Amino acid sequence: MAAVDPLILSIIIGAVVLLAAGIGIGVAVGRRRALERQRQAELEAEQRGDAGAAGGGDDDREGGGVATLDPDLDPGAGTAAGAGPDLLDRPEAPRTRLQRLRARLAGQNNALSRGLLNLLSGGTIDEETWEDFEATLISSDLGVGPTTELVDRLRTRFKVEGVTDGAEARRILREELLALVDPNLDRTLHDQRVGDDPGVVMVVGVNGTGKTTTVGKLARVMVAEDRDVLLGAADTFRAAAADQLETWGARVGVPTVRGAEGADPASVAYEAVTAGVDLEVDCVLIDTAGRLHTKTGLMDELGKVKRVIEKKAPVTEVLLVIDATTGQNGLIQARIFREVVDVTGIVLTKLDGSAKGGIIVQVQRELGVPVKLVGLGEGPDDLAPFDAEEFVDAILG
Numbered sequence: 001m002a003a004v005d006p007l008i009l010s011i012i013i014g015a016v017v018l019l020a021a022g023i024g025i026g027v028a029v030g031r032r033r034a035l036e037r038q039r040q041a042e043l044e045a046e047q048r049g050d051a052g053a054a055g056g057g058d059d060d061r062e063g064g065g066v067a068t069l070d071p072d073l074d075p076g077a078g079t080a081a082g083a084g085p086d087l088l089d090r091p092e093a094p095r096t097r098l099q100r101l102r103a104r105l106a107g108q109n110n111a112l113s114r115g116l117l118n119l120l121s122g123g124t125i126d127e128e129t130w131e132d133f134e135a136t137l138i139s140s141d142l143g144v145g146p147t148t149e150l151v152d153r154l155r156t157r158f159k160v161e162g163v164t165d166g167a168e169a170r171r172i173l174r175e176e177l178l179a180l181v182d183p184n185l186d187r188t189l190h191d192q193r194v195g196d197d198p199g200v201v202m203v204v205g206v207n208g209t210g211k212t213t214t215v216g217k218l219a220r221v222m223v224a225e226d227r228d229v230l231l232g233a234a235d236t237f238r239a240a241a242a243d244q245l246e247t248w249g250a251r252v253g254v255p256t257v258r259g260a261e262g263a264d265p266a267s268v269a270y271e272a273v274t275a276g277v278d279l280e281v282d283c284v285l286i287d288t289a290g291r292l293h294t295k296t297g298l299m300d301e302l303g304k305v306k307r308v309i310e311k312k313a314p315v316t317e318v319l320l321v322i323d324a325t326t327g328q329n330g331l332i333q334a335r336i337f338r339e340v341v342d343v344t345g346i347v348l349t350k351l352d353g354s355a356k357g358g359i360i361v362q363v364q365r366e367l368g369v370p371v372k373l374v375g376l377g378e379g380p381d382d383l384a385p386f387d388a389e390e391f392v393d394a395i396l397g
């Protein structure tokens with residue numbers, strides 16, 4: 001048999017690999033289309049008055065706020081490989097998701113609310129009440145500076161404005177808390193297409209803060225808004241991390257570009273963005289490996305991932321994921337990440353079950369970067385845009 005020229009051989013192998021990759025992505029896009037067809041069918045059923053087909057509108061997750069074809073499927077387990085159209089989830093509709101999460105936020109801040117409301121319970125406010133109030137604020141991770149500032153302002157205003165009843169005190173407290181959280185910060189998520197390029201959102205942070213979960217939840221939010229999304233698994237340290245991400249995507253028909261375990265994360269991110277440009281998706285979400293802010297080599301690697309992506313398309317948003325329960329440590333991490341990758345938004349996760357909402361104020365002040373999203377649970381649709389007024393009203397009950 002005649003020897004094949006090595007150049008021709010490598011071109012043939014390259015073409016086969018590209019074709020296979022294209023098929024992989026094509027299958028996933030096919031799943032997305034199947035989901036759209038399924039949605040359309042459900043919509044038609046709903047219009048015909050078939051209430052069971054489209055899920056209810058109440059706040060209870062199990063009760064129908066989330067319509068899933070397979071509610072028992074665990075996003076953290078298994079791989080995407082076998083997920084066909086029959087297994088696709090339909091992410092929770094934005095309206096019911098926000099209603100449900102608003103109620104959860106109000107419920108979760110009970111400890112903080114109680115402390116604040118003691119102050120408003122009427123009568124004269126003695127020194128001990130002020131001290132208890134201060135302690136409550138500090139234990140919510142508001143920080144000593146903002147706490148002192150808030151208490152001083154309240155004391156002055158209560159005196160100057162002659163506050164005598166609870167309703168009046170509540171109004172002033174609401175105004176002052178809102179000023180601290182800053183309703184004027186621009187919290188828009190820059191995940192939209194820019195010219196011919198998809199929005200590119202990079203998600204960074206230390207280990208275990210909830211990056212992959214956030215990318216998965218964000219993909220679902222976008223699918224619920226009928227947008228085309230592609231995931232990039234630039235966490236190549238552990239194959240399980242890419243599996244986890246791929247599973248999140250597969251549940252809603254979103255394709256994932258991944259590399260081999262130990263592959264260069266920058267090149268996987270670049271491939272993902274390239275696929276996103278070629279497929280004309282609306283947004284590419286890049287998950288990165290968790291890294292300690294103190295490890296210089298790993299932080300440099302993160303900078304490189306961003307620079308390499310930008311050879312293909314601008315990164316439109318860099319989200320730093322902070323675990324709300326980590327307090328001051330979260331702040332120290334945040335400063336270093338900001339220096340390396342120019343963070344444009346914060347995602348505060350695990351705010352459920354925590355009365356540590358004060359960290360929002362500290363993070364924003366220290367970094368000058370707005371909190372844009374909050375994670376309020378382990379459920380697949382437990383992610384909400386952060387809204388200053390809603391947050392303050394939830395605290396005040």
Ligand SMILES: Nc1nc2c(ncn2[C@@H]2O[C@H](COP(=O)(O)OP(=O)(O)OP(=O)(O)O)[C@@H](O)[C@H]2O)c(=O)[nH]1
Nearest residue numbers: 207208209210211212213290349350375376377378
């Ligand atoms: N209660 C709660 N748990 C959350 C939230 N977000 C994430 N988690 C949980 O946090 C754990 C870690 O989440 P991951 O998404 O794997 O974290 P990661 O940052 O990608 O982890 P590494 O890749 O190891 O750095 C998981 O058990 C998630 O279910 C949230 O908003 N609330």
